[in-house]
Amino acid sequence: MYVDTDRAAYAPGRQRAEPRGYGFQLFVLVFAGYYLGTRIGLALTFLPNPISVLWPPNAILFAALLVVPHRLWWAVIAAALPAHLLAELQGGVPIAMVLCWFVSNMTEALIGAACVRLLVREPLTFEALRDVSAFLFAAFVATFASSFLDSGFVALNHWGRSAYWDTWRVRLLSNFTASLTFVPLIVTFRRLNLAQLGAVKRSQSVEAAALLVGLLGVTLAVFDSGIAASVAPALIYLPLPFLLWAALRFGPAGASAAFATVAICVIWGTGHGLGPLGMRLPAENALSVQLFLIFVGPALLCLAAALAERARAQRSLLLSDRRFQLVLQATKDSVYERDVATDALWWSGNGLAQFGYAADNAPGNFASTVEMLHPDDRERTIRTRAGAVDNGDPLWEAEFRLRRPDGTYAHVHEQGLIVRDAGRRPLQMIATLTDVTERHDADEFSQRLAQASRLTAIGELTASIAHEINQPMSAILSNVDAAEMLLDAGDQGSSELRRVLDDIRSDDLRASEIIQHIRGLAKKRKTEVEQFDINDLIRAVLRLVGPTVKQRGVALDTDLKRVPLVRADRIHVQQVLLNLLFNGMDAMSTTPDGERALHITTSQIDMMTVEVRVRDRGHGVPPDQLDRIFDSFFTTKKNGMGLGLSITRSLLQTHGGAIRAENNGDAGATFRFTLPTVERRGDAPPDTPRRSG
Amino acid sequence: MSQPVVHIVDDDDSVREALSRVLRYAGFDARAYASAVEFLVAERDDAPSCIVLDVGLPGMSGVELQAAIGRRESTPPIIFLTGRGDVATSVRAMKAGAVDFLTKPVDRKALLTAVNVALACDAERRHRRDEIRDVRERFDRLTSREREVFAEVVRGKLNKQIAEAFGTSIRTVKAHRAQVMAKMEAGSLAELVSVAGRLETAQRATSQGPP
Numbered sequence: 001m002y003v004d005t006d007r008a009a010y011a012p013g014r015q016r017a018e019p020r021g022y023g024f025q026l027f028v029l030v031f032a033g034y035y036l037g038t039r040i041g042l043a044l045t046f047l048p049n050p051i052s053v054l055w056p057p058n059a060i061l062f063a064a065l066l067v068v069p070h071r072l073w074w075a076v077i078a079a080a081l082p083a084h085l086l087a088e089l090q091g092g093v094p095i096a097m098v099l100c101w102f103v104s105n106m107t108e109a110l111i112g113a114a115c116v117r118l119l120v121r122e123p124l125t126f127e128a129l130r131d132v133s134a135f136l137f138a139a140f141v142a143t144f145a146s147s148f149l150d151s152g153f154v155a156l157n158h159w160g161r162s163a164y165w166d167t168w169r170v171r172l173l174s175n176f177t178a179s180l181t182f183v184p185l186i187v188t189f190r191r192l193n194l195a196q197l198g199a200v201k202r203s204q205s206v207e208a209a210a211l212l213v214g215l216l217g218v219t220l221a222v223f224d225s226g227i228a229a230s231v232a233p234a235l236i237y238l239p240l241p242f243l244l245w246a247a248l249r250f251g252p253a254g255a256s257a258a259f260a261t262v263a264i265c266v267i268w269g270t271g272h273g274l275g276p277l278g279m280r281l282p283a284e285n286a287l288s289v290q291l292f293l294i295f296v297g298p299a300l301l302c303l304a305a306a307l308a309e310r311a312r313a314q315r316s317l318l319l320s321d322r323r324f325q326l327v328l329q330a331t332k333d334s335v336y337e338r339d340v341a342t343d344a345l346w347w348s349g350n351g352l353a354q355f356g357y358a359a360d361n362a363p364g365n366f367a368s369t370v371e372m373l374h375p376d377d378r379e380r381t382i383r384t385r386a387g388a389v390d391n392g393d394p395l396w397e398a399e400f401r402l403r404r405p406d407g408t409y410a411h412v413h414e415q416g417l418i419v420r421d422a423g424r425r426p427l428q429m430i431a432t433l434t435d436v437t438e439r440h441d442a443d444e445f446s447q448r449l450a451q452a453s454r455l456t457a458i459g460e461l462t463a464s465i466a467h468e469i470n471q472p473m474s475a476i477l478s479n480v481d482a483a484e485m486l487l488d489a490g491d492q493g494s495s496e497l498r499r500v501l502d503d504i505r506s507d508d509l510r511a512s513e514i515i516q517h518i519r520g521l522a523k524k525r526k527t528e529v530e531q532f533d534i535n536d537l538i539r540a541v542l543r544l545v546g547p548t549v550k551q552r553g554v555a556l557d558t559d560l561k562r563v564p565l566v567r568a569d570r571i572h573v574q575q576v577l578l579n580l581l582f583n584g585m586d587a588m589s590t591t592p593d594g595e596r597a598l599h600i601t602t603s604q605i606d607m608m609t610v611e612v613r614v615r616d617r618g619h620g621v622p623p624d625q626l627d628r629i630f631d632s633f634f635t636t637k638k639n640g641m642g643l644g645l646s647i648t649r650s651l652l653q654t655h656g657g658a659i660r661a662e663n664n665g666d667a668g669a670t671f672r673f674t675l676p677t678v679e680r681r682g683d684a685p686p687d688t689p690r691r692s693g
Numbered sequence: 694m695s696q697p698v699v700h701i702v703d704d705d706d707s708v709r710e711a712l713s714r715v716l717r718y719a720g721f722d723a724r725a726y727a728s729a730v731e732f733l734v735a736e737r738d739d740a741p742s743c744i745v746l747d748v749g750l751p752g753m754s755g756v757e758l759q760a761a762i763g764r765r766e767s768t769p770p771i772i773f774l775t776g777r778g779d780v781a782t783s784v785r786a787m788k789a790g791a792v793d794f795l796t797k798p799v800d801r802k803a804l805l806t807a808v809n810v811a812l813a814c815d816a817e818r819r820h821r822r823d824e825i826r827d828v829r830e831r832f833d834r835l836t837s838r839e840r841e842v843f844a845e846v847v848r849g850k851l852n853k854q855i856a857e858a859f860g861t862s863i864r865t866v867k868a869h870r871a872q873v874m875a876k877m878e879a880g881s882l883a884e885l886v887s888v889a890g891r892l893e894t895a896q897r898a899t900s901q902g903p904p
Binding site (some may be wrong): 091163399466470471472473474476477478479481482484485486489500503506507510547681 | 705707708709712714715718719776777797798799800801804813896
């Protein structure tokens, strides 16, 4: 119930501009704090011996350095100096001693603040155990080190009659106690802002008041009155419940305020010879009080910090759970969680509602989900899921068709995570089901369209294909004849006969390769991205198109430069080339016989891009149509569908490529398309090709 | 006598090799060329031969090669091979004197039949050519006066008429006539006339190019 300000607001690099008058306020506050601290320190001195139990000014300085940005540390020191002089010179101390003390006090505050800054990158909040331990360490190191200096100064100035080590010990304890008492108080209260305090509920104010009354009552009764003298020393634990109450309900700020209250009451009472700790000599009493506070303070701060940490963790868990619920509500996706041991399924709120099932009617185990899959997809899906579990994969993905209540099927993308124990044994499978039916249908359509355009290209290639297949067939027939002749001549399996048979085999393979190639073009297929040399592909396409090109009386020449491998689907790129070649040839149907020519070049644009140009000498493109020729159903041909170039562009875009057309200076047009090289990974990653619309 | 030579011109390695094999096993001296140019620059001896020529050669096509070598005196007969039954090309090729026009794939029987026909044509062509060469050699031995007498004799003129026409004595004409008969190796007037006929054909062929 403590008030938490946003840590991020204090993050380094996000400097807050100080409001106007901040410097003056700082000066006044530090001056007043330091001066008052000195007066309190003097007031809490155990008379008649001049031993201060608690020396607050150093702690106030330390706290001030912690709460101001370190570029303003000089201002803090500048404000402290006059306060120091004013307070000390009143006591009649020689000026040299006063200045020496200022130096040792400065040293302590600076060491402490620097130490904290080194250990904790963010501003100190006391809301984490790390903060508390860093602070305790810094405070101890600072007082420990500066006390040597201080005792040295005292000896140097011949001030007082104490021995060096006595001075050192007294100063160490009193300054450390002061740091414990005041630094957490100042730092935590500085972080509270008035707006938040204004929003405190009435019940909280009442509780705080009750706590204060209880704490003060108990502490004053035990330490500042004669009541407890008879039943000491067990009564010193009486304030403990209230301190715990403060830590539990009011966080680090409440705990440090309660602790400071107790500290001052205890010191004041003990200094006056009251309470369980005030029954011996002043020096012994002072030591008791300091040890008491040094034991209680850190424990209390740690407790408050631990509670704060816990509350924060709980809150963030709650928040992330709420966020998760919100995400689940926002998406239509179904989420399930499966216990691997029991096969029990838990579904997110919507269940399978996105597929038309009642939200509370989701299957209770994997076996029943399998029954909802399309029979053709069952085995594959089971294999995928089981494979991921068995192979130790952290993730799996599957695509399948899921039956809707009306008997139709939805295309579903399943994406899952496998939670494992330390021994890598699977515990849970968590997965989302996304309805990708629409996307699937769109893909299917574009695939059909691409296939249709390939079939058209194949139709135009008939002469070429016949020739390409006829050659090996022809060689095979002759070789069979040759083998027969060898056998007729009494050959019994000579090496010559074997060579003939080998040739028959390789020609047969060659023919079937060509058939495969054509079948590849004809088939409806999914995108398969691979790396290949674009020049090899161009040569293969030209071999296929060559006879057709010749038949149409077109001269073909190429200028293929060495270029990096590209990343795309081979069949798609072949299709692009075929489309452009036929497009060029069609454009030249009215060009005189000797002038028809196609010129194909490849070149590297940059590390990540390869360009292919197809240049014809046809009628060119009317300039006002240059930017429309890639649109669907736009055509300049008498009997064209107007899909060739639009499919060409969409195929290239699928692979992160682009195409444009321009008219040549002399005659015809040049089509230039680009493809990404293997260097470029950004926009077309290998595993997830972008889908074409 | 050495084996008849079959020249095979085809750009497809497997087809070329397979055809060579069949022809080699059939007892021919098969010689393979990957292009028209390779065939043109190759040295060819004067053996009985024919050419198996692919129509669709890259660069200079089969028909273009036919046109190029057809002008030479000693062109062996050509058998064309084609991948597709292209009627226009085959008509053009046949008109240009091709012996046969075969469609791939071509089986052994058709190929060997065509080759044998082509070689028979070649034999005939060579025989005719040898004869013509022989007659011409004999003719070359005649003096100019003897040639004049030869021309008149085969035109059926009598010695007397020839003597009158040239303004010489009949005896002189007789002597020339005997020389012509001896040099042209003709036993009778009829033989001499037939030799003259062949000579005329050869001369026409030389002056006008191939048919």
